[in-house]
Each structure stands twice: as structure tokens, then as C-alpha cells.
Amino acid sequence: MILGITGGSGCGKTTLLAQVERLGGLVLDCDEIYHSLLSTDEGLLGSIENRFPGTVEHGKLLRKKLGATVFSDAQALGDLNRITHAAVKREVLSRLEHRPSLAAIDAIALFEGGLGELCDLTVAVTAPREDRVLRLMARDGISREYAEKRLDAQHSEEWFREHCDYLLENTGNLPDFQAKCLAFLREHCIMES
Numbered sequence: 001m002i003l004g005i006t007g008g009s010g011c012g013k014t015t016l017l018a019q020v021e022r023l024g025g026l027v028l029d030c031d032e033i034y035h036s037l038l039s040t041d042e043g044l045l046g047s048i049e050n051r052f053p054g055t056v057e058h059g060k061l062l063r064k065k066l067g068a069t070v071f072s073d074a075q076a077l078g079d080l081n082r083i084t085h086a087a088v089k090r091e092v093l094s095r096l097e098h099r100p101s102l103a104a105i106d107a108i109a110l111f112e113g114g115l116g117e118l119c120d121l122t123v124a125v126t127a128p129r130e131d132r133v134l135r136l137m138a139r140d141g142i143s144r145e146y147a148e149k150r151l152d153a154q155h156s157e158e159w160f161r162e163h164c165d166y167l168l169e170n171t172g173n174l175p176d177f178q179a180k181c182l183a184f185l186r187e188h189c190i191m192e193s
Helices: 013-022 030-040 042-051 063-070 074-095 129-140 144-152 157-163 174-187
Strands: 002-006 026-029 103-106 121-126 166-169
Touching (some): 026 030, 030 074, 042 074, 063 144, 129 144, 157 166, 166 174
Parallel strands (some): 002 121, 026 103, 121 166
């Protein structure tokens, strides 16, 4: 079973991923894969620098500089996504080569990156916007304005509702959402009761 997990930043996707990992499932966090590739894949960095000059210095991506460009320009964001999605998908396919009995692919752009087609079941994790803004500010050490720009550049809850098999709403505290994640996994035969 390959479970595709998606949703906007700050929704709580990692809570569901943690439950899959506890079950012994292979967890493929596409954000982590992307960041790992930024330090190991010179071709990826070169492609980013070619399209966005001045965003790579001494072999390192200047994330905030790149973000300031792409989160306010839909064309630039689309270009960046095309570059990064291809690299991430290659790595995911490599890690799934010997198909495990349970795996979860966590990707904010699950469908746009061509990863949704690899999944047996897709679920979007959603949360109220203000909760997401506060989580991003705390987690990433960014301003409210920058957090809101990031969210504005992402799909709406309605988009996820239309594209995913299921929606998990994170509207409570952490223990409540963990219980909701376990119930989801039990309900969909991903784990036994």
C-alpha cells in the first residue's frame, strides 16, 4: 500500500507520517528529499541557478531569496516546481524500487509532481489558516507576512477536497489529531484495529 499524503504547509502532515512510520512503513518526505538533493545533486542546484540567477552561492541555495521571488510570481513558482519535481520524483522512484508493503509519500505537490499516480490512496491534511500561519512562523522562524505569502501560493482546501480520495481535518490539539490519524489508518485497512 502506497499512501499519498498532501496538504498545505503547517497542516500537520508529519503527524500522520509519524503514525505510518510507527507501523513500520517507509516514509518518503518529499521536502526532506528535496533538501537532501540540494546538498547532493549539483545538477539540481545548477538548474535552479540558471533559472534564478543569484539564488545559489558557494554551492548553497539561498532559500529566502528564492522564496521572495517565487512566492510573488506564479510563472517563477511554476518554473521552480518543474525543476524540483522532476528531481524529487526520480529519487522517490529509486526508493520505491523494491515496493514495500506500506509506504507513505508526503508531498505538498503530490499531483503536480506526478507522485499521485504512484499511490493506492491519497489523503489531504487540512487545518484552519490561522493555525497554519502560527505554526509556520514558529517552525521556520519567519514573519507573518512571509508565512501568509507562502500559504497564498498554495492550493485551497477545496482543491485538495476535489483531488484527494480523503480529507483529514486537523482542528484540535495534537493528541486529538493523532487519534484521528490512527482512526483513519484503521478505517482504510492500512493497519489492524
